[in-house]
Amino acid sequence: MMHDFLSNNRAALIERCRVKVAKRPARAASAEQLEKGVPLFLDQLIKTLRIEQTKDPLDSRDVSGPANGTASMSEIGTSAAQHGHQLLLLGFTVDQVVHDYGDLCQAITDLAHERDAPFQIDEFRTLNRCLDNAIADAVTEFSYQRDHLADERRFHEANEQAGFFAHELRNALSTATLAFEAAKAGNLNLSGATGSVLHRGLMGLRTLIDRSLDDVKGLSVKSASPQLFSLAEFIAEVEHAAELAAQVRGSKLVVSSVDPQLALAGDRDLLYAAVGNLLQNALKFTHPHTEVTLNAYAVADRVLIDVKDHCGGLPVGSVETMFQPFKQHSADKSGLGLGLLIARKSVESFGGTLSVSDIPGIGCVFTASLPRYSMPPV
Template sequence: MMHEFLANNRQDLIERCRAKVARRPARAATAQQLQNGVPLFLEQLIRTLRIEQTDEPLDSRKISGPSGGGVTLSEIGASAAQHGRALLKLGFSVDQVVHDYGDLCQAITDLAYERDAPFQIDEFRTLNRCLDNAIADAVTEFSYQRDDAVADEYARETNQQQGFFAHELRNFLSTAMLAFAAAKTGNLNLSGATGSVLERSLTGLRDMIDRSLAEVRVTAGRPVQSQMFSVAEFIAEVKYAADLAAQVRGCILTVSFVDAELAVSGDRDLLYSAVGNLLQNAFKFTHSCTEVTLDAYAVADRILIDVKDHCGGLPAGDAERMFLPFTQDGVDKSGLGLGLSIARRGVESNDGTLTVRNVPGTGCVFTISLPRYAMTGPARA
C-alpha cells in the first residue's frame, strides 16, 4: 500500500526533494525555516492514506480536505499556508512554492518505479487531491501575504514622500520667517541680503509646490533639471540663509573662500536643499557657542562641500543609520528626522555622494562630492 511505501521510504523521499531544491538557484532556506513544507506534508499524506483504508475513509478529509478544496481549512491547507508565508519572507517566488510539492510528487513516482511498487488508482487520486489542496492553499496564502507586503510598502513610501514634502516646506517657511523677523526688527531695506533670503525662501516654497504637482503627472518621478553654476555664488547664496539660522541657534558659522572658477552641473534647487539640510542638522546638534564651518573646494576631478560641526562625535554604529528616514538620535526631537535622508537623496540624484566622517570628541564632517567643472567648461585634472 502507498502509505506503507511512503512511511518506509520517508527519509529517502525527503532527501530526494532536498537534492532537487539544492539544484535550483537562489535557494538558501534551512530545514527549520521550511518545516511546514515537504516533511510535514509527507506525514499528513501518510495519515490520510491510512485513514482511507479504515471503515471511516471520509475522516481523512479533516487532514487533506475534499477534492476542489473547501471553506474549512484542513491540516494540509493550514501547514501549506504557513509554508507559502515562510517562502515569501525568504524572498522566493510563487513558482518555487509550487515546485516544492511538485518535487515530492516526482520523487514518489521515481522511487516507486525503481522499487516496482504497485499502487491503487484510488491511492493516486488521494495523492493528487492532497497535492492539489496543498498547492492551492500555499499559493493563496503566498499571494495574500505578497499583496499585503506590497500595500505596506506603498503606504510607507507614500508616507515618506509626504514627510519629505512637509519637511522641505517647513525649512523654506522657517527661513522666510527668520528673514522677515530680521528685516522687521532691524527696519531693513528688503532690497539687501535679508530681502534676498526672504525672496529665495518664498521662491523655494513656490517651486516645491510646482514640483509636487509635476510628480502627480509624471509617475516616473521628476527628472533632474541640470544646469552648470558657480560654486562660489552657490555657497554665498547658502550663507545668506544660514547666517540667520546660526544666530537663532547661538552658534558661529564660518564659510571659507571658494575659487570663482569652480562649477558644478546639476539641479541647483535639490543641491541647495541638500546643503541647507546639512547646515540645519549642524546648527541643531552643535554645542552652544561653537563653530559650524562650510567649505567648498576641488580635489582632482571632484568638488567637495564639507559641513563640520562640534556635536561631540557620534556613538558607534550611528554613521550610516542617521541617514535613514525618520531617524532622530539627539535630545532635540523637533522635526521629522528626514533632513539627512533628503540631503542624501538629493545629492545622489545629481550623480554625487554624501558621506559622514566622525571626529571622536569633536564632531562630524558631512561631505558632498560632485563631478567637477570649470565655469568655462569641464575641468581637467
Template sequence: MMHFFLANNREELIERCRAKVAQRPLRSATSQQLQNGVPLFLDQLIQTLRTEQTSKPMDSRRISAPSGGGASISEIGQAAALHGRELMALGFSVDQVVHDYGDLCQAMTDLAYERDAPFQIDEFRTLNRCLDNAIADAVTEFSYQRDFAVADRQANEMHEQLGFFAHELRNLLQTATLAFTAAKTGDLSLYGATGTVLGRSLDGLRDLIAQSLDEVRTASDASAQSRTFPAADFIAEVKLAADLAAQVRGCVLRVSAVDPRLAVRGDRDQLYSALANLLQNAFKFTHPHSEVTLDTYAVSDRILIDVKDHCGGLPPGNAERMFLPFTQNGEDRTGLGLGLSIARRSVEANNGTLSVRDVPGTGCVFTISLPRYATAAR
C-alpha cells in the same frame, strides 16, 4: 499499500526533495523552508491514506479536505498556508511554492518505479487530491502575503514622499520667517541681503509646491534641471540664509573663501536644499556657542563641500544609519528625521555622493562630492 511505502521510505523521499531544491538557481533547502513543507505534508498524506483504509474513510477529510478544498479547514491546508507564508518571507516566487510539492510527487514516482512498488488507482486519487489542496492553500496564502507586502511598501513610500514634502516646506517657511522677523525687527530694507533670503525662500516654496503638483500629475519624479553655475555664487547664496539660522541657534557659522574658477553642474534647487539640510542639521546638534564651518575646495576631478560641526562625535556604528528616513539620533526630536535622507537623495540625483566622517570627541564632517567644472571666463 502506498502509506506503507511512504512510511518506510520517508527519509529517502525527503532527501530527494532536498536535492531537487538545491539544483534550482538561487535556492537552498533550509530547515525553516522545509519545516511546514515536504516532511509535514508527507506525514499528513500517510495519515490520510491510513484513515481511508479504516471503517471511517471520510474522517480523512479532516486531515486533507475534500476534492476542491471547499470551505473546510484541514491540517494539510493549515500547514501548506504556513509553508507559503514562510516561502514569501524567504523571498521565493510563487512558482517555487508549487515546485516544492511537485518535487515530492516526482520523487515518489521515481522511487516507486525503482522499487517496483504498485499503487492502487484510489491511492493515486488521494495523492492528487492532497497535492491539489496543499498547492492551492500554499499559493493562496503566498499571494495574500505578497499583496500585504506590496501594500505596506506602497504605503511607506507614500508616507516618505509626504514626509519629504513637509520637511522641505517647513525648512523654506522657517527661513522666510527668520528673514521677515529680522527685517521687521531691524527695520531693514527688503532690497538688501535679508530681502534676498526672504525672496529666495518664497521662490523655493513656490517651486516646491509646483514640483509636487507636477509629480501628482505625471506620477513620476520631476527630472533634474541641470546647469552649470559658479560654486562661489552658490555658497554665497546658501550663506545668506544660514547666517540667520546660526544666529537663532546661538552658534557661529564660518565660511571659507571659494576659488572663483570652480563651478558646479546640476539642479541648483536640489543642491541648495541638500546643503541647507546639512547646515540645519549642524546647527541643531552642535554644542551651544560652538562653531559650524563650511568649506568648498577641489581635489582632483571633484569639488568637495564640507560641513563640520562640534556635536561631540557619533556613537559607534551610527554613521550610515543617520541617512535612513525618519531616523533621529540626538535628544532634540523636533522635525521628522528626514533632513539627511533628503540631502543624500538630492546629491545623488546630481551625480554626487554624500558621506559623513566622525571626529571622535569633536564632531562630524559631512562631505558633498560633485564632479568638477570650471566657470566660464568673465
C-alpha cells in the same frame, strides 16, 4: 501500500526534491524550506493514507482537508500556508511555491516506477487531493501576504513623500521668515543679501507647491539637462541663509573661501536643499556658542562639501541608522527625522555620495562628494 512505500523511502524522496530545487535559477533548499515544506507535507500525506486504511477513513480529512476545493481547516492546509509565507519572505515567486509540491509528486512517481511499486487508484486520489489542498493554501497565503506587503510598501512610500514635502515646505518658509524678520528688525531694504534670502525662500515655496500639484495631477516632469553652476556662488548663497539661522541659535558659522574655477552640474535647488538640511542639522545640535563650519574644496576629480559641528560626538550605533527615515537621535524631536535622508537622496541625484564621520567628544562631519566640473573661460 503507498504509506509504507513513502515511509521506507522518505529520505530518498526528500533528497530528490532537494536536487530538483537546487537546479532552478536563484533557488536553494533553505533550512526553513526543508523543515516545513516537503518533509512536513510528506509526513502528513503518510498520516492521511494510514488513517484511510482504518475503520474511520473520513477522519483523514482532518489532516488532508476535503476534496473538491471546499474550504476547511486541516493540518496540511495550515502548514502549507506557513510554507507559502516563508517562501515569500525568502524572496521566491508564486510559481516556485507550486513547484515545491510538484517536485514531490514527480519524485514519488519516478521512484515508484523505478522500484515497480504498485499503488491503488484510491491512493493516487488521496495523493492528488493532498497536493491540491496544499498548493491551494500555500498559494492563497503567499498571495495574501504579498499583497499585504505591497500595501504596506505603498503606504510607507506615500507617507515618506508627504513627509518630504512638509519638511522642505517648512524649511523654505523658515528661510523666508528669518529673512523677513531680519530685514524688519534692521530696517533693511530688500535689494541686498537678506532680500536674496527672502526671495530664495519664497521661490522655494512656489516650486514645492507647483511640483506637488503636478504630482496630484499625474503630470510627468521631464528632467532637464544638468545645469552647470559656480561652486563659489552656490556656497555664498547657502551662507546667507545659514548665517541668519546661526544668529538665531547663538552659534557662529564659519565658511572657507572657495576656488572660483570649481563648478557642479545638476539641479541647483536639490543641492541647495541638501546642504541647507546639513547646516540646519548642524546648527540644531551643535553646542551653544560653538562653531559650525562649511568647507567646499576639490580633491582629484571630486568636489567635497563638509559641514562640521560641535555636538559632542554621535551616539553609539547611530551612524548605521543616521539616514533612515523618521529616525531621530536626540531629545529634540522638533523635526521629522527626514532632513538627512533628503540630503542623501539629493546628493545621489548628482551622482554623489553623502557620508558622516564621528569625532568622539567633539562633533561630527557630514561630507558630500560630488563630480568635479570647471567653470568655462570667460
